[in-house]
Amino acid sequence: MMSQNNLSVTDHILGSYKSLKNKIMWFNYYRKAYRKYFEVIRKDLRNQYPFEATLLSKERILLNSRDKTALFALLAVNKDIQYDITNDMALIKYSSTKSQEKQIKLYGITQNLDAILVFGKDGTYDNLPMNRKTVVDIGACTADTSIFFTLHGANQVIAVEPYPKNFEMAKKNVKENNLENKIEVILGACGSTQSSITVDPNYSSSMRSSLVKSKDGISIPVVTLEQILEKCDSDNPVLKMDCEGCEYEVILSASQNILRKFSHIQIEYHSGYRNLKKKLENSGFSVSKILSDNALRGHISAIRHDI
Numbered sequence: 001m002m003s004q005n006n007l008s009v010t011d012h013i014l015g016s017y018k019s020l021k022n023k024i025m026w027f028n029y030y031r032k033a034y035r036k037y038f039e040v041i042r043k044d045l046r047n048q049y050p051f052e053a054t055l056l057s058k059e060r061i062l063l064n065s066r067d068k069t070a071l072f073a074l075l076a077v078n079k080d081i082q083y084d085i086t087n088d089m090a091l092i093k094y095s096s097t098k099s100q101e102k103q104i105k106l107y108g109i110t111q112n113l114d115a116i117l118v119f120g121k122d123g124t125y126d127n128l129p130m131n132r133k134t135v136v137d138i139g140a141c142t143a144d145t146s147i148f149f150t151l152h153g154a155n156q157v158i159a160v161e162p163y164p165k166n167f168e169m170a171k172k173n174v175k176e177n178n179l180e181n182k183i184e185v186i187l188g189a190c191g192s193t194q195s196s197i198t199v200d201p202n203y204s205s206s207m208r209s210s211l212v213k214s215k216d217g218i219s220i221p222v223v224t225l226e227q228i229l230e231k232c233d234s235d236n237p238v239l240k241m242d243c244e245g246c247e248y249e250v251i252l253s254a255s256q257n258i259l260r261k262f263s264h265i266q267i268e269y270h271s272g273y274r275n276l277k278k279k280l281e282n283s284g285f286s287v288s289k290i291l292s293d294n295a296l297r298g299h300i301s302a303i304r305h306d307i
Contacts, residue, residue: 006272007295015295022293026073032056033076044069061085067110074116081116083109092119096151104151105176108142108169111204115144127290127301128240128266130154134232136225136262138190138250139243143170143183149240150182156233157182162189162211162220164201184231190246191222192253210244225250225258236263236307245270252276256283265302266290273300 007015030037035054040063043051050064055072063069075083082091090109095101106115118124125145128135131153137146140159149157159174161167167187174183189197189211200214229237239262241247247267251259252275259265260283269276277287277300285302292298 006274008274011272011292012295015292015298018292019294026070029070029073029077033073040069065110067113070113071110071116074113074120078116078120081119090116092116094119094151096153102151104147106142106144106147106173107176108166108173111166111169112142112144115142118144118148124291124299125149125240125266128238128264130238133263134158134234134237136160136228136232136237136239138228138239138241138246139268140170140185141166141242143173143185145240145242146170146183146185147173147177147179150179155182157184158228158231159183159185160188160190160223160228161185162187162197162199163203163209164199164218164220165204166209186223188221188223190228190241190243190250191224192249193222194224194227195222196220197222208244211246225254229258229261235261237261238263239265241266242268247276252279254279259283259285260304263304263307266299267302268297268299270297272296273298276300 030041033055034040035056040053044066050062052060053063054060061072075081080093087107088110089105089107092104092106093101094104104119109115125148130149133154134156135149135154137149137157137159140146140161143159146157146159159170161170164187167185170185174180174185196219198214198217198219200217247269251267259280265280265285267276273289280287280302284305286305287300287302290299290301
């Protein structure tokens with residue numbers, strides 16, 4: 001298996017430690033959110049949905065998915081976020097600088113819990129320069145990261161998302177925040193060659209949805225990095241990839257010349273990272289692992305040598 005050869009023994013050990021640490025962290029989140037949190041955790045682990053639970057605020061809510069259960073745990077530790085359960089929308093006061101605070105409106109929170117983490121200042125993208133840059137956002141989901149990049153000064157964001165429900169929510173979020181002039185949302189997948197793929201438009205996609213070909217549905221384009229680069233308004237764009245596995249096909253098949261068009265690259269990997277690191281280093285980048293969720297998944301950051 002690729003993941004076995006794509007990680008060192010140290011990676012496996014540290015990954016197991018980080019996985020345990022994350023479980024303890026989430027246990028504490030649930031404890032801060034729910035009364036009878038042990039019961040909530042037990043039903044969640046057994047996938048006994050739907051069920052009712054009581055928040056510490058004494059509000060009784062219906063939980064119908066693991067994502068909805070995790071959402072209220074996240075809200076318990078991000079108290080400055082106002083959540084509208086009826087519209088699945090969050091109002092987030094966010095400041096990229098001490099002097100500028102903006103209120104962001106994001107819909108589709110349950111299908112993309114990462115939106116809360118991104119605007120909760122978790123530091124995931126601290127390594128990416130955004131000010132006055134063009135950012136290519138592969139795996140844009142509901143456009144939370146795309147909006148985040150504009151708040152940090154990006155002049156242009158090209159957001160690529162393959163799933164129709166995520167794509168429609170991304171367009172809605174861009175419009176609601178008056179960012180149509182900065183963010184272009186593209187319905188499509190990123191691949192090694194130009195082609196197309198059939199997807200189910202009714203699939204309940206989320207932040208963890210890997211692209212799967214459907215027998216019936218609609219045809220969406222598969223675009224290459226080279227095609228996306230043609231849309232960039234400036235030289236030395238930044239690349240962010242969080243595409244649930246497509247990173248291997250895209251990066252490993254890309255030419256060094258195409259990769260070197262980017263000044264900075266950040267990739268969330270899902271089956272280890274050593275082959276990605278080797279390809280980027282051979283293409284003239286300095287590469288470091290900056291985050292890990294467990295042994296298999298984390299983030300690497302690459303900076304072109306001449307920057």
